[in-house]
Amino acid sequence: MAYDNQNIFAKILxxxxxxxxxxxxxxxxxxxxxxxxxxxxxxxxPKVEAVTLFDLPASHYEACFITMKKVGNALxxxxxxxxxxxxxxxxxxxxxxxPHLHFHLLPTSIQTLRTSKHAAQMADQTVLQGFxxxxxxxxx
Ligand code: 5GP
Numbered sequence: 001m002a003y004d005n006q007n008i009f010a011k012i013l014x015x016x017x018x019x020x021x022x023x024x025x026x027x028x029x030x031x032x033x034x035x036x037x038x039x040x041x042x043x044x045x046p047k048v049e050a051v052t053l054f055d056l057p058a059s060h061y062e063a064c065f066i067t068m069k070k071v072g073n074a075l076x077x078x079x080x081x082x083x084x085x086x087x088x089x090x091x092x093x094x095x096x097x098x099p100h101l102h103f104h105l106l107p108t109s110i111q112t113l114r115t116s117k118h119a120a121q122m123a124d125q126t127v128l129q130g131f132x133x134x135x136x137x138x139x140x
């Protein structure tokens with residue numbers, strides 16, 4: 001699929017739309033999901049034009065995994081859980097709704113996941129900022 005540079009995450013990367021950021025480096029950005037499936041639901045995206053995982057250039061593999069590990073460790077500390085669920089939907093038929101590659105990280109338990117819905121309800125921004133502050137404080 002051709003990359004649409006007007007997608008929401010492209011606009012966030014260019015600073016045209018706001019996000020609640022938890023971490024950023026030269027190749028990746030991590031921020032709070034606006035319709036979280038669990039408390040602390042965080043997204044990690046590469047700073048490159050890639051729609052699905054299969055479009056990601058090899059130059060960004062390592063950076064994505066380093067950021068996921070860094071943020072995952074912080075989520076474990078901030079939410080006092082060892083259980084972190086990570087998932088990635090590649091392609092519309094797999095349920096991908098935003099056409100810029102993103103990895104979901106959720107501090108969670110299987111019980112919570114069974115009852116939570118994907119991208120279903122907008123969260124209160126103040127609450128999200130509170131979670132982001134906890135995650136940022138727990139980053140190594
Ligand atoms: P997908 O369904 O494509 O795997 O996930 C897209 C995710 O992006 C969903 O979990 C949804 O809640 C989140 N999302 C959609 N629009 C925005 C937005 O404008 N800002 C943020 N931070 N998250 C968004």
